[in-house]
Amino acid sequence: MGCCGSNAPIEIVSDDERIIFLKQLEMGLHTSKAVNLVSQFAAKENQGFITIAGLKEVLASLKIDSSFLSFPTNPFNSFYRSIGNSEQIDAKKLKIVCVLLGLGSEEEKVSQLYKIYIADEMNKVESAQLPAMDIAKFELMIRDVFATAIKMIWVAQGDDEETISKSRLRIYETKLVASLWLALGLVKRTTVMAESSISLEDLKTKAKNLPAGLKTLIDPYQIRQFLLKQYRPFDIKNAAQIFESKIKSILDKNEEESEAVVADTAILLNSGQPSEKPIDLNKPFTCDSGHALAWANDVPFHYKEISGTWMIFCNLCGKNFSTGCWHCRDCKYDVCEECGLAKNMTPPKLLCSESKELQWRCDVVSYYLTNYGSTSYSCNECQGIGDDAHWHCRTCLYDLCRKCGTKHGYKYPRLDMTCRKNHRLAIENNIVEIYQTKYGGFPRCDECRAPINSACQHCNECDYDLCDSCSSYYSGPIGPHPGFLCPEEHILHYADSCSYYESIGKPKSFMCNGCKLTKAEECFHCRKCCFDLCNDCADSLALHLSSPYTKKCENDHLLRWNNKSSKNYSGGAYSCNECGEIFSKVGSFNCAECSYDICIRDMNK
Structure with a gap:
């Protein structure tokens, strides 16, 4: 967010309260002052929240017009809904908004966020007279509050809350959390760490010595390397230890030396030394909390639903994969099949009579x-x-x-039919009578706009309706992996798209978006986008999504499936580096760093 010199309130000239809110923040909200004022008002009222009246006083002291709070729909509505009280706002969340929307550099914001979270959490632990705090729970708490704050920022900037994707949220949230751990000289809890908690004294020491303006807190190059290259936990821990040891030596020195710390840390991470920690064959096959691990075939779908990514991190060897694995759902702890076999744990897979996996x-x-x-x-x-x-x-x-x-313990891929707000649909037999009484007209399908004259799938809360044709499509089977998506992130259903095209006056065939061949068969289809993936391309995609990534770009980076890679290029198309053909409106196996793409068809070469 850019820096503005004036603190004067702006004149309200529009009823778009989100734009007004953002402009006012840009004009006058200074982070540290706002956080302090929120703390004062919350303490004065002796509550964990600040009232609307208190918030207006805060804004007035910052010379910000507070009349936008009276609008019936304002950026704080998500606050009201979350706490069930339209007269008060959670003080901690408001402080976070002040930090992230306020003026100042990103590294200063991360430092302030850190102090808000740590102080609050340490108070809880101390009040319970506990000597340490659990790292896993602490990280989950950080992620949850970051996600809430960031989502509010995007809503305040004009985004529709319902359309904010989990993957978009996850990328920004992960960046901040990674920065926080790196700044502390810690890594997130893994099995290479001797314990899963950190003493309060150690945490206090780190908090005291954390420099507010250290550029390495959120240096873009460092974090890009940290996230994209998927360093092994042991490498990260050793790099972080060196990083931590140098922080104190630069507290009173100049910026050039702080940049040297970034270089030293990056060199160590790229050296590949030391190697991964050997697997302890005598350790019980449990997560760090002692829960027994169970084989689960649906883990990629589970993570896609809760975090927006289908990639899984093995807590033993540190590699990324996207298949069934040994899993603890409570702790989000995973062990890949290879590490399980090394500990004599054979997965209970579904096999045919020839012992091949189904x-x-x-x-x-x-x-x-x-x-x-x-x-x-x-x-x-x-x-x-x-x-x-x-x-x-x-x-x-x-x-x-x-x-x-x-x-046999396997879960098959399935979706519940829902409206656009994810409310589950149910059959409504009297839908025509309901609409005639309520609106004086007849219902229409909310997807294809076809008239409805009999029972249909219906959401009572949203008055959302699906005709028989759309119900049949959306209740149809889905692919074997959560990566079966069109570029617009819609889930592909296996359907007779040829008959659908014929019903809307088009030829009874389709051109596969993956291989460009014209075919007439059932396929994986997106009705909203008229996207089709033939069975041959679907087989290729399923094979490479469920196998370890091995194919690399010319700079030796692993290629990963990106269902919307074509959207990342001007003109909405990419050129396959294998065959040279131009592909639009379809994903690729992609290296984002090098803009290198291979089409689905050529991954088998």
């Missing part, structure tokens, strides 16, 4: 119809007949139905 597939019945004239399959375990997506071996033609797979 794959979740949506195209089995279509394959059987094309090759054998069959419109169903028979489960090899219970002999039941089905025509839905299930676990399958294409080599042996071995099939395992959903019920039998679930019985």
Whole structure:
């Protein structure tokens, strides 16, 4: 946010309160003064919150017009909803907003955030007469409050709260948390650390010695390296220890020496030494909290839902992967299959009669119809007949139905039908009568705008309705991995897109966005974007998403699947570095740092 010299209030000239709020903050809200004033008013009222009246006094003392607080919809509405009281605001959250929206450099803001969080958390621990604080819980607390504050900032800047993606939130939140740990000379809790807590005395010492203006707190190069290269925990810990040892020596010195610390730390991280910590075969197969680890096939979907990423970090070897693993859901602790095998833990996978792993597939019945004239399959375990997506071996033609797979502890990919605010839909038999009584008209589908004249899927809270055609599409099966997305982040459903195109007056076929071939088959489809991925491209994508990344760009960086990489280029298209073809409106296996892309089709070469 740019720095403005004037503290004078601006004249309100628009009823767009979010723009007004942002402009007023830019004109007059100085971070440290605002935080101190919020603290004073909260303490004066002897509460953990500040009243609207108190907030108006704070704004008045900063020469900011507070009339925007009277608007029926203002940036603090999310505060009101979260605490259930429109007359008071949580003081800690308001302090965070003052810090992140206020003037000043990012490193100063991180330092102030750190002091707000640490002081509050240490008070809680001391009041309970505990000698230490749990690092894992502390980090989760930091992430939660960061996410709340950052989301509020974006809403204040004019974003629609409902459209803020989890992945966008996660990137910024992770950057701040990584900066905080690096500044402290710590890393986030991993198994390479001897303990999972830190003494209050140690934390107080680090807090006291943390320089407010040290540029390395949030140096863009350092954090980019820290996040993109996915350093091993042991490397990060050793680099952080050297970083910590040098902080004290530069407290009273000039900026050039602080830059040298960044260089030294980056050199150590890039050296590749020391190596990863050997796996302790005698250690019980549990998370750091002592919970037994269980094999879970749905972990990539779980992390995509809660954090916006499908990548998983192995807490033993430090590598990133995106498949089933040994998992503790309470602690978000994961161990990859290879590390499990090293500790003699064999995963209970679903296997065919030839001991090959079964794959979740949506195209089995279509394959059987094309090759054998069959419109169903028979489960090899219970002999039941089905025509839905299930676990399958294409080599042996071995099939395992959903019920039998679930019985063995496997979860199949599924979605509940929801409205745009994620409320679950339910059948409403009297929808026509309800709309005629309520609105004097007939309902229309909120997705395709087709008229509805019979029972439909309905959200009572939002008056959101789906026609039979859209209900059939959105209840259809989804792919084996959460990376099956169009560039607009919509989940792909396995559907008969050819019949859909015919129903809207188009040819009964599609051009696959992945390989550019025209086909007439069921496929992975996004109805909102008319995006299609044929079965061959889907097989290739599933294979490379569920296997360890091995293909690299010309600078030896691993390529990762990016479903919206084409949007990152001018013109909305990329040129495949393997075949040279131009691809638009489709993802690629991508190195963002080098702008290097390989299309889905050429990943098999």
